[in-house]
Amino acid sequence: MPDSSSDSSQQNNGQQQQSQQRQRQRQHQERSQQGHSKPQERARSRTVKPNIEEEDICPDPRLATAAAAAAALNRSSSAVASRTSDNAVASYQRLIKHYRVEVAASASSVLSTLTTFPLDSVKTRMQTYRYAGFLDCVTAPMASITLVRTVSFSIYQRSKYVYCDWVKRNFGYDVMAHVTRSGSYPNLWSVATFGAAGATAGCCITAIACPFELTKLSAQVSVLLADKKNCPKPESHAIAASYQNKGTFKTLRNIVKHRGLGGLYTGFRLHLMRDTLGTATYFMTYESSKQLLTTFGGHGTHSNPLAVLVAGGLCGIVSWALIYPVDSAKSIYQRNSLMYSKGQKVEPVKIHFFSRNMYRGLGVSMGRSCAVNAVFFSSFEFLKKRIKSWDDK
Numbered sequence: 001m002p003d004s005s006s007d008s009s010q011q012n013n014g015q016q017q018q019s020q021q022r023q024r025q026r027q028h029q030e031r032s033q034q035g036h037s038k039p040q041e042r043a044r045s046r047t048v049k050p051n052i053e054e055e056d057i058c059p060d061p062r063l064a065t066a067a068a069a070a071a072a073l074n075r076s077s078s079a080v081a082s083r084t085s086d087n088a089v090a091s092y093q094r095l096i097k098h099y100r101v102e103v104a105a106s107a108s109s110v111l112s113t114l115t116t117f118p119l120d121s122v123k124t125r126m127q128t129y130r131y132a133g134f135l136d137c138v139t140a141p142m143a144s145i146t147l148v149r150t151v152s153f154s155i156y157q158r159s160k161y162v163y164c165d166w167v168k169r170n171f172g173y174d175v176m177a178h179v180t181r182s183g184s185y186p187n188l189w190s191v192a193t194f195g196a197a198g199a200t201a202g203c204c205i206t207a208i209a210c211p212f213e214l215t216k217l218s219a220q221v222s223v224l225l226a227d228k229k230n231c232p233k234p235e236s237h238a239i240a241a242s243y244q245n246k247g248t249f250k251t252l253r254n255i256v257k258h259r260g261l262g263g264l265y266t267g268f269r270l271h272l273m274r275d276t277l278g279t280a281t282y283f284m285t286y287e288s289s290k291q292l293l294t295t296f297g298g299h300g301t302h303s304n305p306l307a308v309l310v311a312g313g314l315c316g317i318v319s320w321a322l323i324y325p326v327d328s329a330k331s332i333y334q335r336n337s338l339m340y341s342k343g344q345k346v347e348p349v350k351i352h353f354f355s356r357n358m359y360r361g362l363g364v365s366m367g368r369s370c371a372v373n374a375v376f377f378s379s380f381e382f383l384k385k386r387i388k389s390w391d392d393k
Contacts, residue, residue, distance in 0.1 A: 093390055100387040105153040108379035109146040116371045144212035152205045153380075156283055159197035167193060179287070183295055186288040195284040202279025206272045211264040213271070215252050217331060218338050259342045266337045266346075270330035278323040286315035286377065305378065312377030316369030324365065325351050325358040 096103055164175045167189060175193045178184055255263050293307035320327075333349045340346055352358050 097387055097390055100384050101157045102150050102154050103387065104380050104383035105150045106146055107383055108376045109149045110142060111379050112372045112376035113142045113145055115375055116368065144209075144216070148205055148209045148212065149376075151208060152201045152279065155204050156197050156201035156279075159200040160194065163193045163196050179291060184291065185295060186291050190291070191284055191288055194287040195280045198283030199276050199280035201283070202275035202277070203272065205279070206268065206275045209275065210268050210271045211252070214255065214264060214266060214334050215248055217334050218251050218255065219248060255338075259337070259340075263337070263342065267330045267334040270326060270333060270349075274323050274326040274330055277326070278319045281322050282315050282319040285318045286311050286373075289314050305382075308381045309374050309378050313370040313374035315377075316373035317366045320362065320366050320369050324362050325353045325355070328358045328360070 161176075168174050171189075173189055175189050178187070179190055252264075259266065290304075290307050290311035293310055294304045297304050297307060329349045329351045333346065336349075337346045
C-alpha cells in the first residue's frame with residue numbers, strides 16, 4: 001500500500017511540474033508576442049502620422065489643382081489688363097504723333113490768345129457787355145481763332161509737301177532737302193513753294209473765318225452803329241441798334257435774322273483776297289526768315305528758339321503791313337452792310353493802297369500780331385518737336 005501511494009504522489013508531482021512548465025512557456029510566448037507588436041505599432045504610428053500631416057497640408061489634390069488654376073487665371077487677367085492699358089496708351093500716342101501739327105497748333109493758339117489778349121480790350125468788353133468774367137469774355141474769340149488757325153496750319157503743312165513733291169517731280173529740285181540742309185539760305189524755289197502753300201491755306205480757311213470775323217466786327221462796332229449820326233438812312237438806325245449790347249452768338253443770330261444765312265459771308269471776296277495774300281506772305285516770311293536767322297546764328301538745324309521767336313514776330317508784322325488796306329476795305333464794307341437788311345444794296349468800297357486813311361490802326365495791329373505770333377510759333381515748334389520725338393510702340 002505504501003508503495004502504491006508513493007508512486008501515485010510522484011506521478012501527480014510530475015504532472016504538476018509539466019503543467020507549470022507549459023504555463024511558463026505560454027507566458028513567455030505571450031510576452032514575446034507583446035514585445036514584437038509594440039515596435040510594429042510604433043512603426044505604424046510613425047508612418048501614419050506623416051500621412052495625417054500631408055492631408056492637413058493638401059487635403060484634396062483636386063482642390064489644389066483648382067487653386068492653381070485660379071491663381072494662373074488671375075495672373076493672366078492682370079497681364080491682359082496691363083497689355084490693354086499699354087496698347088491704349090501706345091495707340092493714343094501714335095494718334096497724337098500723326099496729328100502733331102494740329103495738336104501743336106491748337107494748344108499754341110490757346111496759349112498765345114490767353115497771354116497776348118489786350119487786357120484793355122477785355123476790360124472794355126466786360127464793361128460794355130454782360131460777361132460773367134475773363135474767360136467768358138475771351139471764350140468766343142479764342143475758340144474761333146483756335147479753329148481757324150488749326151485748320152490753316154493743317155492745310156498749309158499738307159500743301160507744302162504736295163508742292164515740294166511737285167517741284168521735285170517736274171524740275172528735279174528737292175526743296176525740303178535744301179531747307180533742312182545746314183548753312184542753306186532761302187532761294188526762289190523755297191520762297192515760291194512756301195508762298196503757294198500759304199495761299200492755298202488762306203484760300204481754304206476763308207469759308208470758316210468769314211462768319212467769325214463778321215460776328216466779331218459787329219460786336220466791336222455795335223455801339224457806334226447805334227448812333228444815328230453814323231446811319232445813312234433813318235430806317236437803318238433800327239437795324240443797326242439791334243446789334244447793340246449783344247454777345248457773340250446773339251449777334252450771329254441777329255445777322256441771320258436781318259440778312260439771311262448768306263449775310264454771314266458779307267464781304268467774302270475782300271476776305272478771300274486778304275487771307276490768300278496775307279497767309280501766303282505770312283508763311284513765306286516765317287519759313288524764309290527762320291532759315292536765314294538760323295544760318296546766321298550758326299546752328300546746325302533749323303530749330304533755333306531765338307530764330308523761331310523773331311521769325312514769328314516778323315511774319316505777323318510783314319503780313320499785316322501788306323494786307324492792311326484790304327482788311328480796312330473789308331471791315332468798312334462789312335460794317336456798312338450791318339445797317340441794311342436782306343436785298344438792299346450796299347455800296348462797294350474801293351481799296352486805296354496809298355491812302356493814309358486805309359492805314360489807321362496799323363501800328364496797334366502790327367504790335368499785337370508780332371506778340372501773338374512770336375508766342376504762337378515758339379510754342380508750336382516746341383510742341384511739334386517734342387511730340388515727334390516720342391518713340392513708336
